[in-house]
Amino acid sequence: MMHQVSEDNVLGIEKAIDIYGDMLFRVCLIMLKNEADAEDAVQETFLKYIQKAPEFKNAEHEKAWLLKVANNKCKDIFRSRKMQLSKPQIDEGADFDAFTDSITDILAQVPEKFRIVLTLHYVEDYKVKEIAEIIGKTPSAVKMRLQKGRKLLEENIRKELDFNGF
Template identity: 35%
Template sequence: MRDEQEACRAIERYADTVKRLCIIHLKSGPDTEDIFQNVFLKYVLSSAVFESEEHEKAWVIRVTINECKDLLKSFFRSRTVPLEGLPDLPAQDPSGGREVLEAVLSLPQRYRDVIYLHYYEGYSAVEIGKLLSKNVNSIYTLLHRARTLLRKNLGGDEFE
């Protein structure tokens, strides 16, 4: 079990990443808050020893994705009707960034994960492959297909 100081440091360092991942997966503010609490509770109760800050971040991302998937598979989630629309998300870039974020959120789950981890978190295809337990070539394929879908959805065909 970790002490309070270590938990506060982890929350300060990874809070934004966890929240963004949750919003991308769940598209719900209250569910995001629940998963946020679960992730950091698991962090505090975990006895895992991290080799580096990157290892710790990868652990937090993996736990967050797994928690989101578990919630989406839950009995409660499958027996409720989703609310229409997304919660108001702060746009990274006020001059059109919202449109790109909405396009990313509209992608199928397998594409959304790799695009988010690559462009928003800065991971390479090799690192994403390790995080998601997938072959690196599969990650390259998913990135290519996701970019093609985004280009089509955003009307960017003239840039080819």
């Protein structure tokens, strides 16, 4: 399934939002832990999709392109958050909790660079090589991050269990 966006093809962007919107929102929400930011990231991603109107080889290519753009948008938002350290911090958990359960919360506690790799691999079922292309790293780096991310995830689960008295 492929939805190339042409200048006159408004239906194309709507269909793309229908197909990929949830997936992008999911990834962005896990990454940003904030619904409004996630919405911004998704919207920015689709705006770029309109502006660039790229031609895709297939649906997978299109999906990967959108994920790559969404990842960059998330990074931009992280960067802007870091620049606004002096300002009062957004309560990330408030909106996030409405969408997630405990295990998703644990994933969200993993640092951002491991979180995207884990999300893409374990949630979106991307392979190491594909993740490497999306985030712009080497496959070995992705493997390392996956390995480290798993460890961090297990540690967080263990902490969560200890915290709950199990």
